[in-house]
Amino acid sequence: MAKAVDNTVLDAALDKIATATRASLCSGQPANFAGIAAVALADVTIDSGDFTKADGDTSGRKVTVAAQSGVTVDATGTGTHIALDDGTTLLYVTTCSSTAVTSGGTVDLGAWDVEIADPS
Template identity: 55%
Template sequence: MAKKADNAFYDAALGWLRDNTIRMAACSAEPANYAGIAAVKLAEATLASGDFTIANGDTSGRKVTIAAKSGVTIDTSGTANHIVLHNNSAILSYVTTCSNLVLTAGAGNTVNFPSWKVEINAPT
């Protein structure tokens, strides 16, 4: 028996991510919950719904691509190893790892977030 899911299934989940995220933070560790972001946040960018593009997945299923953000002020020095999407009030929308990047706070110091994606593959 074949397995499949309609695009509406994927788009509902990816649309929820878009609709419930207004910030992207580079963090020095995985926060345990929304309140834990403050203790590990190194830099943070504001996102808008237009920063999320839903399309066919690279492998299968569907994906949402989060737009790049350049020149984001580094607020706290440390090594970024997680990226956190959140709604700035209570919800950790999505948490993932990233390559270690040493960030140094100081006048004019910034970091660039490249574009990246969240992909939900088709059932196998």
């Protein structure tokens, strides 16, 4: 028996992620919204204009998070994760290439995708 999901179902989840108002470069995976403060190295304010929804690369749907340039670094460390939050809820966390940063400097966060594949 085949499996299927309508794009509106996948888009609803991606639309929620796109309510994020902050992207944080973190030294580890925060467990929840409050945990971001303990691992955040740099953060930047984002809005709905920083998200673009489209068909997934192989199936399903995706939302691309726009690149952010010149983000001020607040703490020295090695960034390994990027967290998205809306000011009260940790919405999404992903890994990133390890990036050493120094307090007072800046860091560029490249564009990246959140992708939800069709069921198989």
